[in-house]
Amino acid sequence: MQANPKASFPKEWGKRVCGPSDLLGQELQNFSISARQPTFPSKPSLTTQVAEMVRYAATEIQPAKSARARGAYLRVSFKNTRETAQAINGWKLQRAVTFLENVKEHKEAVPMRRYAGSTGRTAQGKQFGVSKARWPKKSAEFLLGLLKNAEANADAKGLDTGALVVKHIQVNQAPKQRRRTYRAHGRINPYMSNPCHIELILTEGEEVVQKSDAVVEREHLNSRQRGARLRKAITAA
Structure with missing residues (x-):
C-alpha cells in the first residue's frame, strides 16, 4: 500500500526535540567562533609609548615646566663632547649658544678638566x-643642534x-664602532670610533630675590657663640 504524500500529520510530529548531543554540538560551535575571533587588550597611544620608552637621568625635574632633547649613537667624540657639555651646564640658553658659536670661531675655548691628556695650553682657558x-x-x-631643538620644544609648550x-646635560658613552687599519708585516689593528649619547633639559630660571637688610647684617656666629647667646637669653627670661 503506497503512502499518500498529501496526507496530513499532527504538528507535534514536526517539532524536533533537542537531545544532549545537540546541546554539546551547539557549545562546540560557539567555542569555535570565539576561538576564531580572539580579543586583544587595547594598545596604548603612541604618546604614552614614547613617554614610557624615553627616560632621562634627571627624574626630579617636572616635564610640564621643562623642555627636553636628546640624541643617541651620535658620531662625535665622547670625551670632547663631555667636556663641552660640562662647560655650559647651568648656563642661560643664550649664553650657551653664544659660547658654542665662539668655540667654532676659536674666540673662546672649552676647558679640558677630566679628559685632558696630551692637551695643549692656551690663554683662553684662564676664564675657567x-x-x-x-x-x-x-x-x-x-x-648647538640639541639646544635649538630643546628651545623649539619649549616654545611649543609656551615657556x-x-x-x-x-x-641638566649629560653625555654617555655609546657602543664603539669598529673599523680596521692595515699595518706593516701583514698586521691589522682596530680603528675604533667613540660615539656618545647626549641628553639635556631646559627649565625657566628662578627669579632672584634680594636678601633683606636683617639677613645681610646678621652676625655669623660659631657654635660656641650661639650656645652662649642662647644661654644668656634663657637666663634673662
Missing part, C-alpha cells in the same frame, strides 16, 4: 681657571624662551 683648553668644533655643532637655563 685652567691652562688646558681646546676648540672641539664638531662637538659644539652637535650641542619663556628668554629665561631658559640649561638645568
